[in-house]
Amino acid sequence: MKILMAMMIILATVIGTSAMAAEEEVKDDFGYYGFEPEIVTNYLSKGNKLGFVRITIELMVKNSADLAALERHDPLLRSAIIEIIGNQTEEKIKSLTGREEIRRECYDTVNELLTKETGQASVVNLLFTRYLYD
Template structure:
């Protein structure tokens, strides 16, 4: 019985929010999301027929100060992502696996931009809230 309680408590520990000395949640360790709004919209691919994409993207960061820095660099991040999306082809957007590779490449490029600008990658993850190609 004691082992079960100890196991239950151990499993619950990672899910508790970081707390500052005054008993409030520590804003430096809070997860926040920066939504790139409006959605990224453009065309991609080559050929006689225009193809369009629309991507609703959120960036996961840790800490309110980090969120502020990422929001400050949003125009540069948006530019980098639009350039990445316009280079895509039907094959790189056709399957769920290909979209996951695109998501990972987008994350790498965003982190690279922020590394150059801030000295740290700042963004923990990049999420496609919605990705439409037509």
Template sequence: MRTFLALPLLLSLFAVSHVQAEDAPVAGAQYVELKPAFVGTVGPGPKIQYMKVDVALRANDPAAVPRIEYHDPLIRNALVSLFAHETLESVGTLEGKEELRSKALTAVREVLEEEEGKPLVDDLLFTNLVTQ
């Protein structure tokens, strides 16, 4: 009788530990916030319009973080150049913001690939994007 009671308990413990392992964050994922935020004018119009972007880079290899931080000036330069070509219309929709995020990730990875021989960054996140 005890075996019948213990079996469901063991199965439920196995199921809980299996679910917790799948929900765990990626081991070693590190975020590098690019500070200060990127602030600049947007669009060619006669009215001055601004865009502020906070960027975080995700690296799944903790050893990549110092290399990313070392190349911060080159990364910032690439992103400033990219953001300078945007308009309010291009970042005014969710699809436009996602496209800009994708372009920014590509730009950062290209810089790191050129300097380090590998992209080092697994993702780029806009933690804040405001236009005015």
């Protein structure tokens, strides 16, 4: 009888844990915000030649209700990203590790700006879905 009670308690705990995990999955309502039009800006290359980079960026948020705040602050975020990219060297723009550093800097800056404006850093990831340079 004690063994049966122990097994029932274990089973109830497992079912309860699974139900809580399922509720957490439902709570995560991920959404994506894309900057339209694409970001096109210049960067300094070797010598006096200007290079350009064309980037499509998607911001991933955990709660799709945060998409309205991203849309409202789009000009501020776009300007900050253009400034970051425009200050990069040709080597950094063209290397994979440099691209990741730029992506990370953009991500950090976007969240800092959103924290100042809305009180929360709602972006969980920043993705470069297109990255072309010349």
